[in-house]
Amino acid sequence: MSSQRSGFALLRYPAPLVDAFAATLPEPNRSYYSEFRKLLRPHDPRCYRGISREPLTPVDSEYHDPEFEVPARAHFRQIVGQHEPSMYFSEDLLPTLALAEKVRSLLSDPTAYETVELRCSPFRPDRRAFGYDIGYWSGDHFSLICDSAVMPHWHGPDPTSFPAVAAALRWVNEFFLFPTATTAEQYAEFYRGQPWAETEFEPGEFCVIQVMRTGPGT
Numbered sequence: 001m002s003s004q005r006s007g008f009a010l011l012r013y014p015a016p017l018v019d020a021f022a023a024t025l026p027e028p029n030r031s032y033y034s035e036f037r038k039l040l041r042p043h044d045p046r047c048y049r050g051i052s053r054e055p056l057t058p059v060d061s062e063y064h065d066p067e068f069e070v071p072a073r074a075h076f077r078q079i080v081g082q083h084e085p086s087m088y089f090s091e092d093l094l095p096t097l098a099l100a101e102k103v104r105s106l107l108s109d110p111t112a113y114e115t116v117e118l119r120c121s122p123f124r125p126d127r128r129a130f131g132y133d134i135g136y137w138s139g140d141h142f143s144l145i146c147d148s149a150v151m152p153h154w155h156g157p158d159p160t161s162f163p164a165v166a167a168a169l170r171w172v173n174e175f176f177l178f179p180t181a182t183t184a185e186q187y188a189e190f191y192r193g194q195p196w197a198e199t200e201f202e203p204g205e206f207c208v209i210q211v212m213r214t215g216p217g218t
Helices: 014-024 029-040 070-080 097-105 144-150 159-168 181-192
Strands: 006-012 113-120 129-135 207-213
Touching: 006 014, 006 097, 014 029, 029 159, 070 097, 097 113, 129 144, 129 181, 144 159, 144 181, 159 181, 181 207
Parallel strands: none
Antiparallel strands: 006 113, 113 207, 129 207
């Protein structure tokens, strides 16, 4: 299978996800997270526009759960078909903006998702860019930025590492993403050296990903 360089994803808006994450943390984790967010100021994790925002995924049409968004997700499956798992190909990306918007229109609440274009190297300057994330191109769309500072579900930093992580994230922009591929790569190198971090199964699994808006405004 040839590698996939770009595609369109349907992602939830960040603020409700981040707020729900913070509200469900048990103590003392909630206190730790609150203190960590203070160190991240003026950058706000609620503004994160990266890849790890519960992307809509395709499903087969035999699903019948009314809360499972079957019409949209089954149409998604019809478009993308079935693929063998690969770190170089994500079945959760639609090939064109028109097809992505068609799938979004079938959702029970299309306004809960935004359509973004994702691109991996080689990059090109684009005024539509939110910025650069780092994570898995396929699979569970794990993001180094999200899991270390926005919604640390799996491999969040320990409290003694909060100042170092905040310092390493000092270059993020208003969308809590890195403004250049180079600054994203620098964070990836920092992250790989942390004892609490996720590790790559294969070299290059942590991929720098350009995230771009497809509609007006932010």
